[in-house]
Amino acid sequence: MTVSPLPYPLRLTGTDVILREWRWEDLDDLVALLDEPDIARWTLMPSPFDVEAGLAYLRRAHQGRIGGSRIQLAITADGGRPLGEVLLFNVRSGLHEAELGYLVGLPYRRQGLASAALSLLTGYAFDTLRLRRLLLRIDRGNSASTSVARRCGYRPAAEPPIEQDGPYGPAILDTWEYVESRSAPRDDRRKNVAARRYGR
Ligand SMILES: CC(C)(COP(=O)(O)OP(=O)(O)OC[C@H]1O[C@@H](n2cnc3c(N)ncnc32)[C@H](O)[C@@H]1OP(=O)(O)O)[C@@H](O)C(=O)NCCC(=O)NCCS
Structure with missing residues (x-):
């Protein structure tokens, strides 16, 4: 297995996107991307997402990257301005599995960016990290x-729904999976269902 620690720094180039490390100078762009109602609604980011929240976010991302515990990359068109983010976290090496998440800034949605970024990181997780269930x-x-997930080849998993309370009331999260092998014990998979927040 090559997943612990995760490679850093990392730059992944696809046909439509380049995924690169976050930089401190991305702070203003990060705040503009994340201070948005849909991001707050679906990822439970702090709202308003201000400069202080942005700094804390970049700090946490940096720690996770240098510690090798997660992959957290800005989605860009050409390696420059960040348009969104894709990440891989909660790696469970024994099970060869990890979770992924993504977001795209409001002005950049419906252009295929989330799908391109998720496909690229999914391919990397399988081919290079040798993970077997995402x-x-x-x-x-x-x-x-869910459209992004489906488009990238993820399918609903046979796992119990995860119920959680948030500022928008009770929510139900479904698990979607991208699987190459179904050999991991199902009981172990079910332990991976603590309270869910984007990237937690
Ligand atoms: C979800 C999100 C990342 C999608 O990003 P995106 O770059 O617009 O997605 P894509 O352009 O790759 O779209 C992929 C598919 O989703 C569909 N889609 C995108 N936005 C949609 C919407 N608001 N309603 C319905 N379908 C939508 C697209 O039509 C496309 O489907 P297709 O393959 O049938 O054409 C973005 O809306 C977002 O950041 N939302 C807030 C954060 C969030 O929800 N993150 C996910 C947490 S699990």
């Missing part, structure tokens, strides 16, 4: 996110 936890009401 998971998404998606609120049942988040039709944009």
Whole structure:
């Protein structure tokens, strides 16, 4: 297995996107991307998402990256301005599985960016990290996110729904999976269902 610690720094180039490390100078762009109602609604980011929240976010991302516990990359068109984010976290090496998440800034949606970024990181997780089961936890009401998942080859997993309370009331998260092998014990998979927040 090559997943612990995760590679850093990392730059992944696809046909339509380049995924790169966050930089401190991305702070203003990050705040503009994340200070948005749909991001707050579906990822439970702090709202308003201000400069202080942005700094804390970049700090946490940096710690996770240098510690090798997660992959957290800005989605860009050409390696420059960040348009969104895709991440891989909660790696469970024994089970060869991890979770992924994504978001795209409001002005950049419906252009295929989330799909391109998720496909690229999914391919990397399988081909290079040798993970065998990738998971998404998606609120049942988040039709944009379920469309992205489906488009990238993820399918609903046979796992119990995860119920959680948030500022918008009770929510139900479904697990979506991208699987190459179904050999991991199902009981172990079910332990991976603590309270869900984007990237937690
Ligand atoms: C979900 C999100 C990342 C989608 O990003 P995006 O770059 O617009 O997605 P894409 O352009 O790759 O769209 C992929 C598919 O989703 C569909 N889609 C995108 N937004 C949609 C919406 N609001 N309603 C319905 N379908 C939508 C697209 O039509 C496309 O489907 P297709 O393959 O049938 O054409 C973005 O809306 C977002 O950041 N939302 C807030 C954060 C969030 O929900 N993150 C996911 C948490 S699980």
